[in-house]
Amino acid sequence: MDTQAILQVENLQKHFPIKGGLFSATGSKTVKAVDGVSFSLARGQTLGLVGESGCGKSTTGRMVARLMDPTGGRILIDGADIGQLGGRDLYNFRRKVQMIFQDPFASLNPRQTVGTAIAAPMLAQKINPAGGLKNRVKELLEQVGLKPEHYNRFPHEFSGGQRQRVGIARAISLNPSVIVCDEPVSALDVSVQAQVVNLLQEIQRDTGVAYIFIAHDLSVVRHISHEVAVMYLGKIVEQGPREELFRDPRHPYTRALLSAVPLPDPRAARQQQKIRLRGDLPSPANPPSGCVFRTRCPLFGTLGAEHQQRCISEIPRPASAAAPACHHAGLESAALAGVQ
Amino acid sequence: MTQLQPSPAGQPATRTAHPATGTAAFLEVRNLSVKFPTDDGLVSAVNGMDFSLERGQTLGIVGESGSGKSVTSQALMGLLKGTSARVTGQALFQGKDLVTLPESGMRQLRGRNIGMIFQDPLSALHPFYTVGHQIAEAYLVHNKASKKQARAAAVDMLGRVGIPSPEQRYDEYPHHFSGGMRQRAMIAMALICEPELLIADEPTTALDVTVQAQILDLMSELQEETNSALILITHDLGVVAEVCDSVLVMYGGQCVESGPVDEIFYDTRHPYTLGLLKSMPTLSSSSGRLNPIPGQPPSLLDLPKGCIFSARCEYAALAGDGVCAGQRPELVVEEGHGKRCHLSGPQIVTIRNTR
Numbered sequence: 001m002d003t004q005a006i007l008q009v010e011n012l013q014k015h016f017p018i019k020g021g022l023f024s025a026t027g028s029k030t031v032k033a034v035d036g037v038s039f040s041l042a043r044g045q046t047l048g049l050v051g052e053s054g055c056g057k058s059t060t061g062r063m064v065a066r067l068m069d070p071t072g073g074r075i076l077i078d079g080a081d082i083g084q085l086g087g088r089d090l091y092n093f094r095r096k097v098q099m100i101f102q103d104p105f106a107s108l109n110p111r112q113t114v115g116t117a118i119a120a121p122m123l124a125q126k127i128n129p130a131g132g133l134k135n136r137v138k139e140l141l142e143q144v145g146l147k148p149e150h151y152n153r154f155p156h157e158f159s160g161g162q163r164q165r166v167g168i169a170r171a172i173s174l175n176p177s178v179i180v181c182d183e184p185v186s187a188l189d190v191s192v193q194a195q196v197v198n199l200l201q202e203i204q205r206d207t208g209v210a211y212i213f214i215a216h217d218l219s220v221v222r223h224i225s226h227e228v229a230v231m232y233l234g235k236i237v238e239q240g241p242r243e244e245l246f247r248d249p250r251h252p253y254t255r256a257l258l259s260a261v262p263l264p265d266p267r268a269a270r271q272q273q274k275i276r277l278r279g280d281l282p283s284p285a286n287p288p289s290g291c292v293f294r295t296r297c298p299l300f301g302t303l304g305a306e307h308q309q310r311c312i313s314e315i316p317r318p319a320s321a322a323a324p325a326c327h328h329a330g331l332e333s334a335a336l337a338g339v340q
Numbered sequence: 341m342t343q344l345q346p347s348p349a350g351q352p353a354t355r356t357a358h359p360a361t362g363t364a365a366f367l368e369v370r371n372l373s374v375k376f377p378t379d380d381g382l383v384s385a386v387n388g389m390d391f392s393l394e395r396g397q398t399l400g401i402v403g404e405s406g407s408g409k410s411v412t413s414q415a416l417m418g419l420l421k422g423t424s425a426r427v428t429g430q431a432l433f434q435g436k437d438l439v440t441l442p443e444s445g446m447r448q449l450r451g452r453n454i455g456m457i458f459q460d461p462l463s464a465l466h467p468f469y470t471v472g473h474q475i476a477e478a479y480l481v482h483n484k485a486s487k488k489q490a491r492a493a494a495v496d497m498l499g500r501v502g503i504p505s506p507e508q509r510y511d512e513y514p515h516h517f518s519g520g521m522r523q524r525a526m527i528a529m530a531l532i533c534e535p536e537l538l539i540a541d542e543p544t545t546a547l548d549v550t551v552q553a554q555i556l557d558l559m560s561e562l563q564e565e566t567n568s569a570l571i572l573i574t575h576d577l578g579v580v581a582e583v584c585d586s587v588l589v590m591y592g593g594q595c596v597e598s599g600p601v602d603e604i605f606y607d608t609r610h611p612y613t614l615g616l617l618k619s620m621p622t623l624s625s626s627s628g629r630l631n632p633i634p635g636q637p638p639s640l641l642d643l644p645k646g647c648i649f650s651a652r653c654e655y656a657a658l659a660g661d662g663v664c665a666g667q668r669p670e671l672v673v674e675e676g677h678g679k680r681c682h683l684s685g686p687q688i689v690t691i692r693n694t695r
Contacts, residue, residue, distance in 0.1 A: 052548040053519070159636055189404035189575060194619035194632035201629070216548060223621035223630065246623065260553040262578030264620055266601045269582045276557065277550045280518045
């Protein structure tokens with residue numbers, strides 16, 4: 001067991017019951033938004049969580065912050081199961097995990113000054129910083145690259161990038177051990193996005209906070225993460241150290257995802273071998289049997305009947321650092337090179 | 341406007357071009373400006389855009405939010421008519437000036453000759469009507485056809501944009517469609533009359549990369565089929581690199597650099613374009629610090645007197661004392677590659693190589 005791990009997630013599940021109409025039989029169907037996800041996160045490290053919309057990455061992040069309760073599995077922070085926490089313990093837990101949200105417009109109260117917004121977590125936790133609350137907030141503003149005189153301004157007076165900085169100041173105000181960043185730079189322009197990514201990295205270097213970095217932009221994830229987990233339809237299909245995963249992606253979905261990223265390099269883009277997925281994500285209410293990716297898998301069509309049967313009937317082992325969640329990952333490099 | 345720049349051939353069109361020449365480009369935009377009067381003052385959203393486009397070509401317009409790329413496209417589509425916006429300049433589409441054309445004439449062109457794809461298909465599709473009905477409507481407006489024929493055309497188009505079982509899908513509502521399928525339906529609607537010019541405003545921004553790749557492939561295929569001209573508005577330089585023939589980089593409502601796609605990426609001549617390229621993390625780059633462009637874009641209410649980018653430009657000092665802050669540079673076009681910057685060519689090369 002990794003003693004350095006600040007966060008451990010074991011076989012996490014979130015199944016939403018589908019409510020039928022008044023007369024339909026209810027409770028029989030569920031949407032498996034997150035279905036058996038396991039990973040661990042070391043102190044001061046960043047885990048990138050990527051996948052298409054609807055793959056369950058945000059739901060996973062929300063459960064880690066305990067904004068949602070899982071329907072199965074465990075989340076351990078510092079060795080304590082957060083699902084068991086209640087009362088005073090839960091209250092104390094809130095200090096340890098904070099969140100940064102995607103939309104810097106919706107996540108700040110328009111009628112609250114940014115000073116009040118940043119002070120709110122400390123007030124809620126009854127923390128009295130040395131030198132007073134107001135000074136601490138001003139320190140935080142400076143730490144995230146804003147000015148102390150911004151204290152009395154309202155969110156509408158700030159640009160998107162600046163608001164995201166306010167969100168970051170609020171998240172780090174309690175010195176958390178883990179921050180769940182849910183698409184923190186997706187709404188920002190590239191030049192501003194780079195500023196915020198740099199800021200997040202500086203904060204990590206200075207405070208040793210660990211990030212769960214949820215994003216669909218693979219180049220940003222590659223830049224900021226130490227470990228990366230790729231999710232598809234509620235499951236992690238591949239996970240591993242950043243360099244390995246991007247250099248040698250082994251799951252056909254990871255390959256397709258990487259190949260779909262448009263390269264800001266016209267010559268390379270023209271030469272690149274592209275793997276195109278057909279169709280959309282299947283409905284999580286009615287996922288395919290066996291391997292959930294088989295309906296869109298570029299490898300599946302190249303397999304012989306008995307191999308295909310295995311994909312249809314047998315659920316692949318969950319992804320580990322050693323192997324992706326694919327029956328035929330070994331076959332893949334040869335086969336995929338032949339496809340195209 | 342002074343006319344300092346040498347008169348070049350090719351795009352973008354320059355102000356020295358004669359409006360009367362008969363050999364006009366398929367689409368030629370000259371000195372297009374859009375201003376919005378507001379309570380706080382006049383917002384200069386677009387400030388003197390010049391470009392031209394031929395059939396079969398794809399022009400990418402790149403820029404950050406507020407750079408005026410969407411407003412440019414709205415002006416071309418005549419969507420600002422009847423609003424408080426003040427549109428000046430010319431936009432000659434097959435000889436017709438889209439800026440002065442009355443709404444009735446614009447209605448003839450819209451859909452028929454110029455199609456538009458919007459960013460958010462959920463708000464661009466009407467939730468009360470079936471997807472097929474909305475596509476067929478565009479066909480009925482511009483063709484003398486029966487409802488049956490319109491339905492057949494719409495079903496055919498749905499099939500061509502890759503929607504499975506189009507006959508059934510015709511009768512479904514937008515909420516039955518996934519994001520990618522809605523965007524396909526929008527494309528079907530825009531293309532049903534086979535317009536010669538297609539304007540796509542961030543057509544894939546709301547989509548996942550895998551679906552984005554499908555949609556971009558589809559748009560390229562359909563463009564090849566119909567030999568239409570495509571204006572692709574995006575903030576994603578990756579998308580531009582994949583599909584565009586030429587690129588126009590916008591900042592503060594102006595074109596700061598324009599030219600063939602390879603030149604923009606490998607022979608970058610404007611500090612802003614360089615900044616954009618350097619600030620992007622890439623799949624191949626090793627990590628380290630990103631190089632953001634410092635500061636914020638200028639307020640369009642009060643544009644600086646000099647170069648619009650000068651306040652954020654790290655190299656403004658190189659051009660000599662106060663030139664960048666004091667004097668607005670002209671768009672100088674050399675062999676089809678335009679830049680709006682006081683720095684000389686050799687200075688830019690040095691900057692490009694040192695960073």
